[in-house]
Amino acid sequence: MNKKKIFKLAKGFRGRAKNCIRIARERVEKALQYSYRDRRNKKRDMRSLWIERINAGTRQHGVNYGNFMHGLMKENIQLNRKVLSEISMHEPCSFKALVDISRSAFPGNKKAELPPRKEGLAILV
């Protein structure tokens, strides 16, 4: 019975690890340990991904991530990074409104210049 469970968890493993019980048991135990650890890592990774996306979205409007979050905290806007990244991807107008609020709240970026617009392949056409 335990062997059946091990083989069920060992589906998709490479080589003899999916067929032979001695090797499969080791690999499955290692896989379960990794999944325990990575359930905690996933939270960290997702947060850093959201921060990257927010950073990219705000730099398009000439504000960097640190000043943007500082402005939001000053205005007592309690949106978390997950929904901020979703807004920056799917709702550009609302995101620009948030960036403007942050820029007016935290004066460090008022004189910041927008990054120079890159001209893409449209020139060749």
Add this chain to the structure above:
Amino acid sequence: MACRRCLKALTRHAPQVLQPSSQSLQPLKSHIQFHSLILQRLTRIWVPRFNPQFFHSHDFSSQSKRPSNSKFTDDEDNASGSGAEDDEETSEKEGEIDGNEERDIGNASGSVIERAYSVEEKIKEAADIGYKVTGQLQRSDRVFKPYEPVFAIVQIGSHQFKVSNGDCIYTERLKYCEVNDKLILNKVLLLGSKSQTIVGRPIVPDAAVHAVVEEHALDAKVIIFKKKRRKNYRRTKGHRQELTRLRITDIQGIEKPGEPSYGKMEKASEKMVEKVAVAA
């Protein structure tokens, strides 16, 4: 830390040292308090009939017990601490004297008294903590509208969701609501449409998101496996998290594009007039 714990223990035992006679009276006291709690809803005259001596020892024990509850992390103290907090919330409505007695009873037998309160007020308070208010059960209402290009960011517990009409979200298990219950989520942080964005600081007042509870389900099973190599230590455990699935039906608090209210009223009135004319 150890010094703080000694101090708290000293202050806890100080009143008992100072008033050794009250030790024998304490079980009697708790008994009387329990009865008063039961009779509280019938008559509130019980309260001032207590001896002032009892009140003074009340205050000592309640004040000194509170910090000890916050320090220790046993299960009983957690339950009694949470019971104390909830009783404090209700005590603000009912008066300080009642609150003191409730706190002491809560410390004595924590979870039992919480359930006695969970009939009306507790449900509403817990719903406010989770930012939902249960509406009516759904019968044959037409609640499901077609998609509208309006979104809202709503907070439930500690999780925030970007929702739109017709969405389905999974949240932590919401107590005090059953399947086919209408909910109103009133902690709305941001509303957006094609032409407007309303940003709340932190929440938007007078904004509401209507939702219907679809099901109370369990998540997929996760296997928790711990192993220390070469030390003969291996533990396996399974876990299924309890979830609630909500279907978002309506977002209120923002003008929706494509449905001007005045234009619709005029058209409806014209149609009504035409129909009446035809019938006549």
